[in-house]
Amino acid sequence: MSGRDGRKTARNRIKPSTSTVSGEDPPDLRNRKGLRKERGKDQLRILDVNFVLLGFIIVASLVALLFVFYSVQLSEGDDRLPRVITPFPAPKVMDLDMFQGEQKESLYWGTYRPHVYFGVRSRTPESLVAGLMWLGIKDGRYFMRHVCQDADDLQTYGWNKHNGRDYGHQVLMDHGMTLTTSFLKSKVNGSGYGGDWAVQVGVQSEKLNEEVPDAAHIFFYVADEGQNAISLGRSVSDIYEKSLLAYGSRADVGGWELHLKSMDNFDVHHVGLRTPHIHNLSDLVQAILGMQVRNFGHLELPDTSDDASNILVYQISARTPFRADIAFVTGTDSDDDRVEGRVDSLTGTSLTSQLHEKEIEFDDKFKKIFNPSDKIDSESVEVGKAAVGNLLGGIGYFYGQSKIFFPQHKHRSDGDSILYWPAELYTAVPSRPFFPRGFLWDEGFHQLLIWRWDKHISMDIIGHWLDLMNIDGWIPREQILGAEALSKVPEEFVTQRPSNGNPPTLFLVLQDMVCGMTRNKFSATESKDISAFFERSFGRLEAWFQWFNTTQSGKYKSSYYWHGRKESQTIFELNPKTLSSGLDDYPRASHPTDEERHLDLRCWMLLAADCMHSISEQLMETKESGKAYKETAKLLADFDLLNKMHFDKDYGAYFDYGNHTEKVRLRRQLVEKSGNQPPSLELVREVLEQPELRLVPHVGYVSLFPFISKIIPSKSWILEKQLNLISNTSTLWTNFGLRSLSKTSSMYMKRNTEHDPPYWRGPIWMNMNYLILSSLHHYSKEEGPYRERAETIYSELRGNLIRNVIKNYKQTGYLWEQYDQKKGNGKGAHPFTGWTSLAVLIMAESYSEC
Ligand SMILES: *[C@@H]1O[C@H](CO)[C@@H](O)[C@H](O)[C@H]1NC(C)=O
């Protein structure tokens, strides 16, 4: 979640990186390629020299090259490829058979561009991409809509239904205009690789007042990221006779054609562009339209094309309501006769009826998997569908290179960076407009849902993440891959630090997978694939575990803490942030030291060790290596040890431990600036008391981790204390869910800096509420004196969470990143159908399988 951190915490001093590759810089991957090219040139030059000389030159140049190569490596500080950008040395998870062949082809095309309102691409680095733009009208002015952004102020949008594979239905409401995009994929005899797809765009508008014209303009484009030229259909000027908009040919799918059909009257105009900048296409089109209006007084694309255009944009203008069916067919070169039939089948009434069938299929599947209808009303079920739909419809495919912090090199200044290897990532995203990229800690929560929906999509996503692991067992936590993803992130937040972790939440779903296996919950094929998946991933999971177990360990046996908190930067922070924990500004010890013990990380390690133990014993039958995990898990689940290290008897709560004082405050002071900037008044932290080693007395999500981990015996009086903290309105309880931080905490709703409003210091978050609810459910089934109390609290909390999410959805049209603890209103990013969609599992009462 560091992007989220990044956006919020402008103070987070990750220096801007300058990853230039100049002659003096140490080589990165690209320099090595350069070296190889040089070698080629040398060999060409020596061809016309006589043989004796030739032999000599070959030997000499080899020696010279070896020398160059060697010294280049020496300058790296003795390392070959720097370890941090060396991939984990094992076969890739994604090379497994189960992800190849039919699975790979069936997921080739999809709505994998979650950051635009509607976009299609394939899962390949340089894809043909397609997308939709339209002119929205607000206060009598036109605005180009394309990239999902808050400023557009749409009343609602999102995939109300989407199965993650071949069907989706989205509704977008834009100031009196309602658009629908229905997506369908089809693979028939004759289709090229990946099959064909179609989108049905519907446009309606309310006649709000005279200012709103009843004509609407939508823009559909195709663009080739590989910069192959796209040809304009000959029939663009006569769309009623022939429907061909564009065609071309690609190595992956063969010949392809794009067709437009409709029963309505259209004006179609176009423009063809040659540019690599697909990421700001809407700016380009807007500029062209502006020029047309200024020069000719009409709002029409100019019907011109650059030579060898790699982007074609079509403007479709019509009176509302209207409907346009756009069909994309592949393999057209080898299957000419049947193309027309395929286009017919993917447009008109045939398309409508196929979409209808798919919709029924989606509804049935939703009912079969989540079956919430006997527990909640039908309107709430629709919200649940929209949550699942937009999570699945928001799955994206990205390709590019992460920037990694790389300070080791003597020629580089602190804060420099190096590029990770080029990699692809198939991932669900937390929020289409705000966080349309991969986040490691969010992903584990996403997979709790996606796993239940489609096991192969889930394994495909987890496999992609595990393949991003380096030789040290580290996975960069935020993935900003490719120009489109980069265009959404401020430069200073792009760099990832290899010393920083992020909660290994994938173990949440891996645990479910193992438990399901041992309970024979899966079909024979599923079991076979899951076994193969674990067999291939095991080495990576071990390395991942070891990375945490070594780099994040604490000073005391069985203690852990999030490394990377910086005391030196804290004079402007009320409490130094712990970005790697995912809980950013959740208060920890006031003075970071290596004496710290973080309760949440300890419990994540327990989950990981326990899961690794199950995998090794039950699936891998490597009982030997299983032993170490078993021992670690046993140690971390040791109730007495936990209490010794983290329990405050007087308070009856679990706490972090560290060098801490409660007596800190921010005060406005004159701060001297470097250079010739004048001093300025800023909030600076004052420490009014010497900190000391002690438990850190903040009740909140972190203090509930032992409860979440179910370590507390159901008969223990401590369980009652935990239930008190949960159900007390002076601490965590609200009518909308549990607060992240107790009202009694000294940091409750406190700003961390001048620019950082409270984030995990009060507001209600769905992921943590889900985990806590899950434990309440567990204790409501366990014999003990507090069983009934747990049951009551469980059902009240569940009711509150569902009621509030639904109420907000109805009022605002969105699921939100967090909910206000006082009034219950949604806050922060929206639509946020990442972990907030766990509301569906709460409706379905679907918790851990273990
Ligand atoms: C697909 O096409 C092939 C060859 O054109 C034909 O032999 C086969 O029967 C067709 N299959 C279906 C399901 O139509």
Ligand SMILES: *[C@@H]1O[C@H](CO)[C@@H](O)[C@H](O)[C@H]1NC(C)=O
């Ligand atoms: C599009 O992006 C490129 C590169 O980021 C930039 O040079 C160009 O000016 C942008 N074009 C428009 C129209 O904003």
Ligand SMILES: *[C@@H]1O[C@H](CO)[C@@H](O)[C@H](O)[C@H]1NC(C)=O
């Ligand atoms: C984790 O680290 C501790 C401390 O070094 C060690 O004793 C334990 O064996 C490790 N666990 C595993 C599973 O390797």
Ligand SMILES: *[C@@H]1O[C@H](CO)[C@@H](O)[C@H](O)[C@H]1NC(C)=O
């Ligand atoms: C706690 O922090 C204070 C202030 O930075 C420092 O003087 C002290 O040595 C620290 N104590 C420990 C045990 O690290």
Ligand SMILES: *[C@@H]1O[C@H](CO)[C@@H](O)[C@H](O)[C@H]1NC(C)=O
């Ligand atoms: C609720 O918490 C407050 C603050 O810690 C405490 O004073 C009060 O006694 C608690 N109420 C109950 C019923 O436990």
